[in-house]
Amino acid sequence: MNQSKQRFFIGLVPPPNIQQQMTEIKEYFAEHYNSSGALKSPPHITLQPTFEWAAADVAKLEESLKSFAANRLAIPITMSGFAAFAPRVIYADVVKSPALLELQKDVMSYVGENLGIVNSVSQTRPFVPHMTVAFRDLTQENFQTAWLEFSGRELLFEFTAAALTLLLHDGSRWNISKQFPLRAEPPTILNQS
Template identity: 75%
Template sequence: MNQSKQRFFIALVPPPDIEQHITEIQQYFAEHYNSRGALNSPPHITLQPPFHSLAEDVPTLEQSLNEFSANRLSIPVTLSGFAAFAPRVIYADVVKSPELLEIHSYLMSYMQANVGIVDRVSQTRPFVPHMTVAFRDLTPENFQTAWLEFSERSLHFEFTASALTLLLHDGSRWNISNQFPLGASLQKS
């Protein structure tokens, strides 16, 4: 029996035009600050940090996410400026809306209750929604220089997240595995 474990995380992914803009910023960091890590996944706001699931458990995971998403409203998201987790991470700042805080909290509880997935670290610190543009391979020196450049830079986007996205790691990068429409957003179309 193949007990292969796969790595996943659950996120909100912006629409293509915003995704393109954030990817260009990530590429700028790769070219100017030698930080390529953020390019290993599509731009996203993590709701459930990476976890492992056995291949045979994935259908159950997807079924659970379908059920969760069906009862949720789509989420208004605002990106506003840049912020950092010094000395390693620079990100497009995401406004902490009640809707975002609520879906994060509900999803974490739901995953724990229905799929047995618990992220201990997330339970001990506040949720800071963000869209990473540089991390891990950003050296402290490059962080200082980049932060001087980006701390005052303006960025403003608004979009409605109408699906939860399940991302799967293929060994080198994260790819979209599946998307689960937020149910109440279906009625509008």
């Protein structure tokens, strides 16, 4: 029997005010540079790239991510300026903090060991945290022009990533499927005297 599969990825989604501003930048790229591909997902930092999962087993996936997130602390995120994967992708640069690098590594090894989700390509590449504003459908010519405009543009956002987000592809775009809260602070030990 052929089980139907769904496509997911795991990421960090910024708070609504930053999502709104990042979406406006993506809309600018769609309007001025004919690149609307980045609008097919909410603004996010990918931790675990796209994978397929049996539709019938989504509850198992969600339970597993929930228990992982419950044992992890929320982390501070700083976005600073723009960068690019030439000649096609422009993104808001995310500072490679030790906490973010550790969370990404832990997410990938956790889903690999506990759920059998492995992305061989991302295992061979260094993790470059980023929030895409224009990609694949940006022509090389438009990339050059857009990069001249955005390479020196200032951008600074700081937020706390308070949840892991599971995103689901509906056939045409990515949507937030479920969020798993990260702990706000380490458990406190009360000293009874």
